[in-house]
Amino acid sequence: MRGLRAPVDDRPPAVRRWRRRLRRVAVLGVVVLALSSVPWMWTTLGARGHTHDEAGAPVADVVIVLGTAAAADGRQPGDRLAGRLETAAELVRTGRARAVLVFGDGGGTSGDEPTVMTAYLTERLGVDPGRVVADPFGLDTYDSCVRARDVYGVERALIVTQSYHLSRAVTLCRHLGLDVDGVAARCDGCGSVMLAGKAVRDYLASGKAAWDAFRERPPAVRSPANPAVRDALRS
Numbered sequence: 178m179r180g181l182r183a184p185v186d187d188r189p190p191a192v193r194r195w196r197r198r199l200r201r202v203a204v205l206g207v208v209v210l211a212l213s214s215v216p217w218m219w220t221t222l223g224a225r226g227h228t229h230d231e232a233g234a235p236v237a238d239v240v241i242v243l244g245t246a247a248a249a250d251g252r253q254p255g256d257r258l259a260g261r262l263e264t265a266a267e268l269v270r271t272g273r274a275r276a277v278l279v280f281g282d283g284g285g286t287s288g289d290e291p292t293v294m295t296a297y298l299t300e301r302l303g304v305d306p307g308r309v310v311a312d313p314f315g316l317d318t319y320d321s322c323v324r325a326r327d328v329y330g331v332e333r334a335l336i337v338t339q340s341y342h343l344s345r346a347v348t349l350c351r352h353l354g355l356d357v358d359g360v361a362a363r364c365d366g367c368g369s370v371m372l373a374g375k376a377v378r379d380y381l382a383s384g385k386a387a388w389d390a391f392r393e394r395p396p397a398v399r400s401p402a403n404p405a406v407r408d409a410l411r412s
Contacts, residue, residue, distance in 0.1 A: 216387035217380050223348030228340075228359040231264055235358050238410055239334040240265045240274035243321055243346060244281025244290040251288030254297050257339055260363035262294055265337050266302040268360065274335055276308045276409040278325060280315025289313070307412035310405040314398040318342070319389045322350040323396045329406040331355060337362050341376040345386050352390045 229235065242265045248255045254262060268274045277298060281290025291311035298304040310329065315321035325331040333356045338346050340361040347359040364372070388394075 216383040219387055220345040220348040220383045223351060224344035224359060227347050227351065227357070228343050228361065230361050231267060231363070234268060234273050234335060234360045236273050237333050237335045237358070238274065239276050239278055239331055239406060240268050240360075241321065241325055241331070241334050241336045241350075241357070242277060242279045242294065243318060243336065243338045243342070244279065244294060244315055245338075246285075246287040247290055247293045248287075252293065254293055255287075256366035257362075257364055258290070258294065259297065260339065260365060260367070261337050262297050262302065264360060264362040266298060266304050268335060268337070269304055269308065276310065276406055277304060278310045278312065278329060278331065278334070278406055280312050280321035280324070282316055283313025291315075305412070308409050310409050314396070314400065316397050318346050319349055319386065319394065320396040320398075322346075322353045322355060324398075324400070325350070326353055326355055327396075328400045328403050330402065330404075331406060333357070335360050339364050339367075339372075339375070341372060341379050345379060345383055349386055349390060 242261050245258050245261070246255050247253065247258060253259075262279075265274070265277050269277060279291055279294040279298070281294055283289050283291055291313045295306075295309050295311045298309050299306045312321075312324055312328070315324060325334065334350075336343075336346050336350060336357045337360050343359040343361055347357055350357040
């Protein structure tokens with residue numbers, strides 16, 4: 178009985194070489210995609226069980242609001258920032274939090290974010306000014322978590338941001354030792370295309386988040402301990 182012969186590849190050598198290169202590129206792409214997804218998986222799994230919608234939010238003394246761009250006039254919050262502030266105000270109104278700690282870039286390209294945030298909370302949303310603490314050096318999510326812990330002595334908090342950003346924020350703060358639960362912020366006026374773009378950006382940002390966390394990067398600005406949050410809770 179004759180053995181079976183392997184089929185003969187009669188394609189030209191140049192075609193065979195091109196197909197081998199294409200397979201190698203495809204395998205390399207799969208490997209790169211898998212490796213780049215590890216930080217995103219870390220942020221997703223690290224936040225599991227600690228993200229909530231507004232109605233299901235637990236209770237904490239402090240609600241942290243992460244800053245983002247103000248409106249073009251530099252005096253009002255943009256849609257995303259307004260949604261975060263409105264959600265935080267509702268958490269205070271319903272008794273799920275007693276003080277609001279807002280973080281943002283005090284000298285950013287869109288204006289003084291913490292000042293805009295404080296004015297919107299107190300003048301538009303009716304939050305008692307004595308319950309609001311503003312920090313102008315929350316230059317990114319990681320810095321905001323570190324400063325909440327080291328400068329303001331926060332141990333337990335809710336953290337408010339849009340859903341695409343929530344897992345990364347929760348995981349970073351929890352990695353840094355804060356007992357936080359995330360609350361998905363409203364986003365009236367946010368289009369689906371914009372939100373999809375932000376989700377892609379956040380996927381890419383998870384790599385930097387993981388690198389910052391595991392090398393314990395110091396914050397961009399160091400400050401002494403500040404009793405403002407404790408004072409706000411007593412007010």
